[in-house]
Amino acid sequence: MMGGDVSCRAADRRVIGRPPTRTPESSALLVEVFGLRKRYGSTVAVEDVSFSVAEGEIFGILGPNGAGKTTTVECVSGLRAPDAGMVQVLGLDPQSDRAVLREHVGVQLQEGALRPLLRVGELVDLFASFYARPANTEELLDLLGLTAKRRAFYRSLSGGQKQRLSVALALVGNPKIAILDELTTGLDPQARRDTWSLIESVRDRGVTILLVTHFMDEAERLCDRVALIDGGRVVATDTPARLAQCEGGGNHLRFQPSEPFDDGLLTRLSEVSELEHQGSRVVVSGSGDLLNAVLHALKEVHVEAHDVQLESATLEDAFVRLTRPTATTVARGDG
Amino acid sequence: MSTRTATVATQPARRALRKLIGLECKLAIRAPVALVLGVAVPVMLLAIFGESGAFEKRVATTSITYRTEFVPILIGLVLVLIALVALPIPVVNQRESAYLRRLSTTPVAPRWLLTAQLVVDLALAVAAITLIVAGDVLLFGVHAPGQWPGFILAALLATLALFTLGLLVAAIAPTAAAAGAIGTILLYPLLFFAGLWTPRATMSPLMHHISNLTPLGAAVEAMLKAMQGSFPSIGSLGVMATWALLCGLAAVKLFRWE
Numbered sequence: 274m275m276g277g278d279v280s281c282r283a284a285d286r287r288v289i290g291r292p293p294t295r296t297p298e299s300s301a302l303l304v305e306v307f308g309l310r311k312r313y314g315s316t317v318a319v320e321d322v323s324f325s326v327a328e329g330e331i332f333g334i335l336g337p338n339g340a341g342k343t344t345t346v347e348c349v350s351g352l353r354a355p356d357a358g359m360v361q362v363l364g365l366d367p368q369s370d371r372a373v374l375r376e377h378v379g380v381q382l383q384e385g386a387l388r389p390l391l392r393v394g395e396l397v398d399l400f401a402s403f404y405a406r407p408a409n410t411e412e413l414l415d416l417l418g419l420t421a422k423r424r425a426f427y428r429s430l431s432g433g434q435k436q437r438l439s440v441a442l443a444l445v446g447n448p449k450i451a452i453l454d455e456l457t458t459g460l461d462p463q464a465r466r467d468t469w470s471l472i473e474s475v476r477d478r479g480v481t482i483l484l485v486t487h488f489m490d491e492a493e494r495l496c497d498r499v500a501l502i503d504g505g506r507v508v509a510t511d512t513p514a515r516l517a518q519c520e521g522g523g524n525h526l527r528f529q530p531s532e533p534f535d536d537g538l539l540t541r542l543s544e545v546s547e548l549e550h551q552g553s554r555v556v557v558s559g560s561g562d563l564l565n566a567v568l569h570a571l572k573e574v575h576v577e578a579h580d581v582q583l584e585s586a587t588l589e590d591a592f593v594r595l596t597r598p599t600a601t602t603v604a605r606g607d608g
Numbered sequence: 609m610s611t612r613t614a615t616v617a618t619q620p621a622r623r624a625l626r627k628l629i630g631l632e633c634k635l636a637i638r639a640p641v642a643l644v645l646g647v648a649v650p651v652m653l654l655a656i657f658g659e660s661g662a663f664e665k666r667v668a669t670t671s672i673t674y675r676t677e678f679v680p681i682l683i684g685l686v687l688v689l690i691a692l693v694a695l696p697i698p699v700v701n702q703r704e705s706a707y708l709r710r711l712s713t714t715p716v717a718p719r720w721l722l723t724a725q726l727v728v729d730l731a732l733a734v735a736a737i738t739l740i741v742a743g744d745v746l747l748f749g750v751h752a753p754g755q756w757p758g759f760i761l762a763a764l765l766a767t768l769a770l771f772t773l774g775l776l777v778a779a780i781a782p783t784a785a786a787a788g789a790i791g792t793i794l795l796y797p798l799l800f801f802a803g804l805w806t807p808r809a810t811m812s813p814l815m816h817h818i819s820n821l822t823p824l825g826a827a828v829e830a831m832l833k834a835m836q837g838s839f840p841s842i843g844s845l846g847v848m849a850t851w852a853l854l855c856g857l858a859a860v861k862l863f864r865w866e
Contacts (some may be wrong), residue, residue, distance in 0.1 A: 352712070375713065375714055375715045378713075380710075380713035382706060382710055382713070384706055385705055385709065386706070386707065387705075388635070388702070390635055390639055391631060391634075391635070395631060395634075398627070399627050399631060400714065402623045402624045402627040403715050403716040404714070404715060405715075442710075446714070
């Protein structure tokens with residue numbers, strides 16, 4: 274995922290609404306959001322959010338708690354009317370064309386319970402009856418590993434099973450787009466992994482997915498592209514790999530030098546952006562072929578590097594940098 | 609496009625409503641609040657009152673036996689328990705747990721679920737009222753209502769007044785616990801003015817007047833009159849219709865789906 278061919282040209286990642294690199298240019302944009310704004314009373318939930326989702330993508334809305342993620346997707350699913358801006362789903366307006374869109378957009382809400390005394394099979398059949406062209410419920414239960422639980426009451430299900438049922442109900446209408454909010458919150462690690470493979474197989478069936486999450490590993494693993502939202506604004510939109518590389522402060526190289534050396538030896542290298550001493554160890558941050566450039570420079574002055582550790586920047590680094598107001602300017606200034 | 613949209617909207621709605629009603633029937637058995645409170649309890653009371661010889665006595669100076677007077681009062685009890693306890697609590701529960709909100713993201717609006725629940729609760733109320741009237745007439749020798757159309761009209765208006773009041777409770781209660789509390793608070797004065805503890809004929813003039821203005825007081829008055837063979841007074845029918853109209857309008861205005 275974190276390939277070496279990642280380029281950090283600013284033009285690539287600042288453009289909003291660019292289709293992902295893996296999809297042909299001609300592919301349709303199923304969701305377009307431009308200048309979305311929503312306030313509740315005096316609190317601004319969403320200040321200015323723009324992004325677009327291409328057909329077949331898994332698009333992540335990533336951000337800290339209270340960033341405006343849920344409000345954003347609620348405007349996309351038609352549950353809330355935006356105060357300003359444009360939202361188009363399948364070329365339609367989620368408010369005025371809500372009746373048509375409900376057929377084609379499957380929604381999984383962040384919170385909410387189903388009826389405790391209904392059985393899994395009854396709930397799936399019930400929701401299937403709401404749609405003109407529902408999915409095969411047997412197949413769907415099978416896909417979600419719920420066949421054995423068909424006759425179980427909703428209240429007897431575990432957290433993971435409830436979550437899978439919730440995904441099943443979002444998919445039972447054969448939607449073109451599925452909106453999944455905080456899909457794996459509260460699940461144990463195994464259940465999370467199972468849910469991730471499930472989402473991938475759902476995408477492989479041709480469903481475009483809009484995923485809300487605050488988990489970095491989830492976004493890194495699943496999403497083709499993510500929009501990072503903070504304080505009601507999009508701070509970056511890109512593939513997780515490029516965000517990590519370009520906004521995460523690059524790679525970090527840690528080593529123990531055999532003898533002291535002049536910092537300038539490394540900081541003047543184009544690959545190096547930062548150098549820090551941690552006790553007797555040195556941490557060099559940068560991008561490109563950091564490892565070879567540093568080792569080569571050291572060798573020229575006959576310094577040996579021991580205990581060398583190379584760490585790639587993660588989406589989490591990017592997240593932390595971009596969602597802290599002060600760090601954001603530093604990161605931008607460096608880039 | 610418009611024709612396709614229309615079929616998309618109506619066809620599943622009918623199928624979904626059938627399914628919703630079917631599941632509500634199953635739920636009425638799995639969580640038998642309405643069944644026990646609204647049907648079993650009044651039928652049990654009917655059996656107790658029916659067997660008791662004391663109920664042959666006449667109420668105050670009237671020619672009506674306690675047994676006859678208790679037919680409309682038991683009907684009032686059925687309506688109060690179903691409309692104010694069994695009906696609002698699940699509705700508020702579903703709003704609290706965001707189930708209504710979940711439904712609003714599907715092509716079937718949450719009002720269809722409410723419709724299905726009302727249909728099942730109404731069916732239970734009709735069944736209980738039928739059991740009470742039939743039981744009293746067939747087993748305990750109460751005279752069948754002399755004015756059937758008037759009796760049915762009175763029972764219908766009483767049902768409407770109580771069910772709209774129940775919907776109003778569901779509309780204003782923020783939580784299921786609050787709905788239960790409001791229902792219980794309303795239950796006692798309603799049943800008091802229906803004459804459950806003090807027959808209406810023995811109430812003071814002021815209490816009797818107040819009773820005439822309450823939905824159940826008017827209901828008992830109207831049904832008793834129909835049982836004795838005359839058409840209920842416009843006044844008592846009008847009181848019930850007014851309650852139904854006011855509560856219905858307020859419920860529609862105040863109801864929140866989320």
